[in-house]
Amino acid sequence: MSAVKTLPYLLMERASNHRDEVALRHKHLGIWNEITWGDYLKNVELLTISLSEKYGFKHDEKLAIIGENRPQWLYSYMATQSLGGIPVGIYQESLSEQIVFYLNDCQARIVVVEDQEQVEKLLEIEDQIPLVEYIIFYNKQGMRHYKHPKLVDFDDVLIEGISLIDKDPKFFRERTERLLGDDYAVIAYSAAASGDPKGVILTHENLMEASKSLLLVDNMEPKDDYFSFLPLSWIHEQVVSIVIPLTAGIVINYPEKPHTVIGDMREIGPHTLLAPPRVYQTIMSNFTIRMEGASWFKRKVYQTFKKYGDIMAHAKLNKQEVSFKEKVMYKLGDLLIFSAIRDHFGFARIKRAYIAGATLQSEAFNFFHGIGVNLKQTYGGTELAGIAFVQKDDDINVESTGVPLPGTEVRVGDDGSIFVKNSAIFAKYLHEEDNKSMIDGWITLGDCGRLGIDGHLYILDRQEDIITEQNGKHIYPRIIENKLKTSPYIQEAVCFGKEKPYMTAIVNIDLSSVGRWADKQRIVYTEYSDLARNPQVVEFIEQQVTEIMGQIPAYARVKKFSILHKQFTADDGELTRTLKVRRKFIEEKYQMLIAGMYSDSSKVTMAGSEIESIEEISLQVIQLNIKQEVA
Amino acid sequence: MQPILEIEGVSLQFGGVKALDDVSYHIKKGEIFSLIGPNGAGKTSMLNCISGLYQPTSGSIRFKGQEIINMKPYNRTTLGIARAFQNIALFAHMSVLDNLKLGRHTLMNSSAISGGLYVGKAANEEKEHRKKVEEVIEFLELQDIRHTPVGTLPYGLQKRVEVGRALALGPELILLDEPMAGMNNSEKDLMARFILDMHEVMEITVVLIEHDLGIVMNLSDHIAVLDFGRRIGFGTPEEIQKNPDVIKAYIGEESVI
Numbered sequence: 001m002s003a004v005k006t007l008p009y010l011l012m013e014r015a016s017n018h019r020d021e022v023a024l025r026h027k028h029l030g031i032w033n034e035i036t037w038g039d040y041l042k043n044v045e046l047l048t049i050s051l052s053e054k055y056g057f058k059h060d061e062k063l064a065i066i067g068e069n070r071p072q073w074l075y076s077y078m079a080t081q082s083l084g085g086i087p088v089g090i091y092q093e094s095l096s097e098q099i100v101f102y103l104n105d106c107q108a109r110i111v112v113v114e115d116q117e118q119v120e121k122l123l124e125i126e127d128q129i130p131l132v133e134y135i136i137f138y139n140k141q142g143m144r145h146y147k148h149p150k151l152v153d154f155d156d157v158l159i160e161g162i163s164l165i166d167k168d169p170k171f172f173r174e175r176t177e178r179l180l181g182d183d184y185a186v187i188a189y190s191a192a193a194s195g196d197p198k199g200v201i202l203t204h205e206n207l208m209e210a211s212k213s214l215l216l217v218d219n220m221e222p223k224d225d226y227f228s229f230l231p232l233s234w235i236h237e238q239v240v241s242i243v244i245p246l247t248a249g250i251v252i253n254y255p256e257k258p259h260t261v262i263g264d265m266r267e268i269g270p271h272t273l274l275a276p277p278r279v280y281q282t283i284m285s286n287f288t289i290r291m292e293g294a295s296w297f298k299r300k301v302y303q304t305f306k307k308y309g310d311i312m313a314h315a316k317l318n319k320q321e322v323s324f325k326e327k328v329m330y331k332l333g334d335l336l337i338f339s340a341i342r343d344h345f346g347f348a349r350i351k352r353a354y355i356a357g358a359t360l361q362s363e364a365f366n367f368f369h370g371i372g373v374n375l376k377q378t379y380g381g382t383e384l385a386g387i388a389f390v391q392k393d394d395d396i397n398v399e400s401t402g403v404p405l406p407g408t409e410v411r412v413g414d415d416g417s418i419f420v421k422n423s424a425i426f427a428k429y430l431h432e433e434d435n436k437s438m439i440d441g442w443i444t445l446g447d448c449g450r451l452g453i454d455g456h457l458y459i460l461d462r463q464e465d466i467i468t469e470q471n472g473k474h475i476y477p478r479i480i481e482n483k484l485k486t487s488p489y490i491q492e493a494v495c496f497g498k499e500k501p502y503m504t505a506i507v508n509i510d511l512s513s514v515g516r517w518a519d520k521q522r523i524v525y526t527e528y529s530d531l532a533r534n535p536q537v538v539e540f541i542e543q544q545v546t547e548i549m550g551q552i553p554a555y556a557r558v559k560k561f562s563i564l565h566k567q568f569t570a571d572d573g574e575l576t577r578t579l580k581v582r583r584k585f586i587e588e589k590y591q592m593l594i595a596g597m598y599s600d601s602s603k604v605t606m607a608g609s610e611i612e613s614i615e616e617i618s619l620q621v622i623q624l625n626i627k628q629e630v631a
Numbered sequence: 632m633q634p635i636l637e638i639e640g641v642s643l644q645f646g647g648v649k650a651l652d653d654v655s656y657h658i659k660k661g662e663i664f665s666l667i668g669p670n671g672a673g674k675t676s677m678l679n680c681i682s683g684l685y686q687p688t689s690g691s692i693r694f695k696g697q698e699i700i701n702m703k704p705y706n707r708t709t710l711g712i713a714r715a716f717q718n719i720a721l722f723a724h725m726s727v728l729d730n731l732k733l734g735r736h737t738l739m740n741s742s743a744i745s746g747g748l749y750v751g752k753a754a755n756e757e758k759e760h761r762k763k764v765e766e767v768i769e770f771l772e773l774q775d776i777r778h779t780p781v782g783t784l785p786y787g788l789q790k791r792v793e794v795g796r797a798l799a800l801g802p803e804l805i806l807l808d809e810p811m812a813g814m815n816n817s818e819k820d821l822m823a824r825f826i827l828d829m830h831e832v833m834e835i836t837v838v839l840i841e842h843d844l845g846i847v848m849n850l851s852d853h854i855a856v857l858d859f860g861r862r863i864g865f866g867t868p869e870e871i872q873k874n875p876d877v878i879k880a881y882i883g884e885e886s887v888i
Contacts, residue, residue, distance in 0.1 A: 029762065029765035029766065029768075029769060030728075030761070030765045030768065030774070030777060031765075141769075141770075141832065142828060142831070142832050144832065145831065256774050257772070257774050257775070259772075259774070259775045260774045260775045262775075263775060263778075
């Protein structure tokens with residue numbers, strides 16, 4: 001047996017040693033269905049031989065997968081790799097024109113999709129994706145009347161594999177043993193702040209290294225549960241929910257539907273979780289809303305012990321000691337209420353919850369540590385096969401993005417640019433012209449930051465976003481934005497000011513918390529855009545912003561801001577699919593509004609065509625009135 | 632092909648009031664059939680006659696060729712007729728799942744004892760029922776509220792559960808009495824999609840009472856129009872829109888515009 005390890009090889013190894021152990025759980029029709037390592041391998045074997053013999057799948061070919069997190073997603077991924085092909089995950093809620101781009105960019109001939117919805121989407125754009133020959137769907141619901149020649153039922157593909165495998169039982173093993181560690185294993189698209197996403201090619205070794213080094217820091221035990229609900233097209237999710245189980249034997253759980261995530265997570269009570277900041281913020285704000293509606297007694301109990309939760313969180317995050325009394329009170333609080341809160345959100349058994357994609361604001365960070373959830377910031381990127389920096393369990397603080405994983409090197413350039421090098425670093429970009437961003441094995445993901453004496457990496461902002469004001473001082477918009485977001489009433493903020501006399505911001509209010517505030521003030525509103533433009537709300541947010549601006553140096557303060565009539569969404573292109581703000585895009589889309597904030601007008605009217613709406617929308621520009629500090 | 636439901640000369644009288652007067656029409660298998668008409672026209676009475684809540688004074692109702700006019704309502708459900716009510720008929724304190732399971736009680740055979748002890752055949756039967764109910768939950772996208780008491784749900788969702796309770800019977804013919812009443816536009820669109828899927832995916836024949844004529848015209852294969860208990864129109868949506876009697880019943884007189 002060859003010793004070269006690749007993902008399909010690891011699957012084969014794991015399945016022969018742990019045939020009857022559970023590998024995956026998938027909730028369907030209300031029941032958690034278990035799939036053992038033996039079943040997992042069997043399905044991959046069937047798919048592999050069928051794809052090769054019946055559908056002519058070749059070495060080096062790409063296969064696109066569009067769907068929610070399901071076992072079939074993994075089977076398709078592994079089968080493609082077994083044949084020396086490269087799987088490409090495409091975010092399932094991509095718009096048609098995005099799908100056209102991805103499919104043509106990676107030149108996929110076979111696309112595996114979830115259900116009728118995806119099939120419809122692909123058939124509508126059929127002329128624009130001429131390379132696609134087969135569309136394999138794995139959810140049959142509503143598919144009975146489709147008779148299109150390109151459509152194939154996933155189950156039929158598996159069934160075709162059965163007779164083939166009888167004739168050639170060694171097929172999978174032989175193909176897998178031909179693979180090499182530096183063969184290309186996956187293409188993942190990295191969302192660019194502007195322009196089209198870039199295809200990033202990673203090898204088997206890259207993925208296995210990323211998994212190995214994370215496991216060196218955080219020991220995951222066999223049969224630990226992981227709850228997988230972030231899009232599998234995201235490399236972070238692939239590493240944790242596909243690669244890590246192959247060696248660590250953790251069990252992956254897939255929710256029934258996107259709208260059942262909360263309940264399903266509670267049923268599983270995972271040991272490990274990976275989520276962007278937005279998810280943790282939502283959990284916290286849901287909790288706050290529930291608590292306000294709770295009985296007097298419950299509120300009292302919570303408030304009593306919350307104090308000790310805060311003390312413990314503060315002590316842990318700043319590495320301080322707590323007094324014996326505080327320890328005892330916290331234990332009591334844990335027994336009475338914190339354990340119940342954890343259980344309510346599915347954190348009953350949590351060992352670690354990773355924050356990925358961006359940083360979480362300090363209030364939420366403290367909240368989770370207060371109730372005993374070990375929340376850890378990470379930093380990484382598609383080019384680094386996901387996580388490359390993580391906070392260690394006994395070394396967590398609110399500001400940092402963690403220390404480098406074993407084998408990861410980091411250096412900060414003169415201009416503050418962060419350069420990273422490790423063995424998980426990607427092989428190359430799909431297109432040559434993108435390759436220039438890697439120099440001598442070091443890559444910059446475009447962020448600026450500093451290395452602390454504690455060895456932690458602190459991110460300041462994206463390189464291109466840093467503003468130098470007249471006196472040569474640097475302003476980091478991201479830090480101001482995060483400051484603004486510490487207000488529970490501000491969901492998102494984007495600051496501007498490059499080559500401008502002062503800083504400005506576009507703000508999204510938080511619908512649920514501002515909505516609650518409005519209820520109490522007896523303000524009547526119909527929907528988001530109505531609430532966001534209500535004069536009392538505007539005044540209230542102005543107070544919030546003014547207060548926050550008082551905490552930062554005068555030269556970096558936002559002087560004017562505007563509350564947008566709509567929330568930023570990924571569908572409208574303002575956010576990436578992992579919910580990060582796309583500043584360039586927003587700057588372009590709302591240039592009228594931004595220009596308005598640098599003029600004397602107190603109102604900006606945007607024509608319907610600019611904002612994809614029928615009517616004109618006019619937004620108020622709010623000028624803050626903060627006394628100038630005497631330096 | 633033989634119609635799935637044949638209504639022949641059905642009349643219904645409450646004392647001196649004629650709720651239905653010699654109404655006849657046929658419903659083909661697999662179609663979406665709508666009953667429309669002004670308030671008090673007899674639409675709900677008509678459904679009551681089909682489901683067996685009312686006994687017509689005269690006439691004949693045949694389901695798949697079989698006369699059902701003297702049959703008890705619960706026997707009609709086992710034949711394959713299910714009904715969702717206009718005023719939601721659910722148990723407010725029971726979960727969505729339990730309400731749907733209760734919808735299948737006429738199909739349950741095991742005794743109270745074996746069911747209570749959950750042994751042998753009863754256990755298998757329970758599993759089978761749960762599976763059927765879960766299919767409905769998936770179809771109507773109720774997964775996240777499976778264990779929520781019905782009474783705490785917003786009205787639009789309760790309506791959907793009500794339709795689900797009828798669907799859980801696995802009927803061949805489903806009677807929907809104003810499933811979209813009181814809904815906003817996006818809820819209506821969603822329900823319309825479910826109705827189309829019932830017809831296309833599950834191949835169920837649908838009889839629909841609905842006031843939103845736009846939706847009726849879009850969804851229906853055939854429409855019967857009732858006014859004061861009489862059938863004043865029958866045909867495809869295009870035919871109905873041109874029918875002078877229908878226009879008169881709805882607007883009072885022929886529109887001059």
